[in-house]
Amino acid sequence: MNTNVHNMNNKISKTFSSEKKNLENKINLDLLSAIDNNGKASQRYLSDKLSIxxxxxxxxxxxxxxxxxIKVKQIPKKRYFYYLTPEGFSEKSRLTFQFLTNSFDxxxxxxxECTKIFDNCKKKKYKNLAFVGKGDLLEIAILISKNYSFNIKIIKSTELLNEKNFLHDALVILDLFExxxxxxxxxxxxxxxxxxxxNLLRINFKN
Structure with a gap:
């Protein structure tokens, strides 16, 4: 009986620790994303954004x-400007990937979100889409795209892209890693x- 109770307590403790770690990672990810999008944000704004x-x-x-x-520097009027370091960008990418691959949702x-993108493309009468990326998100997008009449091309890299050779209506980024x-x-x-x-990729389009 005591052994069962001990095992149960250990299980509860591990579950609590895991949930706590997941919550902390989510807060850190939201914080890094918010600062990446708006370095001039006040701490009160960040508090509202993170709901903490x-x-x-x-x-x-x-x-x-x-x-x-994160690095911080003071700007006029006693305010601060926050920005991500290279390590911050790497951590944001790592947490994004971890959060997505571990999420039941x-x-x-x-x-x-793929359906929303494709619906908008359909409204704009796009016919030709290029997908770039690898992983589960790409596979999901390919599956959903079959409900539409798009011509889909999968490209492995954007290294050789230019305005002259890119003949598609849109490039859809579907990479979970970078x-x-x-x-x-x-x-x-x-x-x-x-x-x-x-949106789930948390790309900063202003960057």
Whole structure:
């Protein structure tokens, strides 16, 4: 009986620790994403964005700064500007990938966002779409695209893209591993208005 109770307590403890870690990772991911999108954001704005208390926001912000993920510099009017370091960008990508692949809601969210993209493409009378990426998200997009009459081309890399050879109506980024890197490369080679991606990839289109 005591052994069973002990095992149960261990199981509960491990589950609690795992849930706590997942929550902390989610907060860190939301924080890094928010700062990537708006470095001038106040801590109160970040608190509202993360849906956590102001004091807790400050604590997570300090942890990320101490870890070298975020840097801060003072700007006029006693305000601060936050920005991600290279390590911060890497951590954001890692957490995004981890969150998506561990999420039970991943398929539902991916299906919903891909459908939204394809519906918008249909309204704009797009016919030719190029998909770039690898992994489950690409496979889901290919599956859903069969419900539409698009001509789909899968490309492995954006390295050779340019305005002259890109004859598609849009480029859809579907990579779980390096979505921001793919976007940054593609925007320098084709019209950025032609680049689409599900929101779940957390790509900063202003970058």
């Amino acid at each position: 208390a102001l004091g807790l926001t400050n604590a997570y912000l300090k942890k990320c700064i101490n870890k070298g993920l 991943f398929f539902r969210q991916a299906r919903s 979505p921001q890197k793919i976007f940054n490369n593609a925007k320098n080679k084709i019209n950025q208005k032609k680049i689409l991606a599900p």
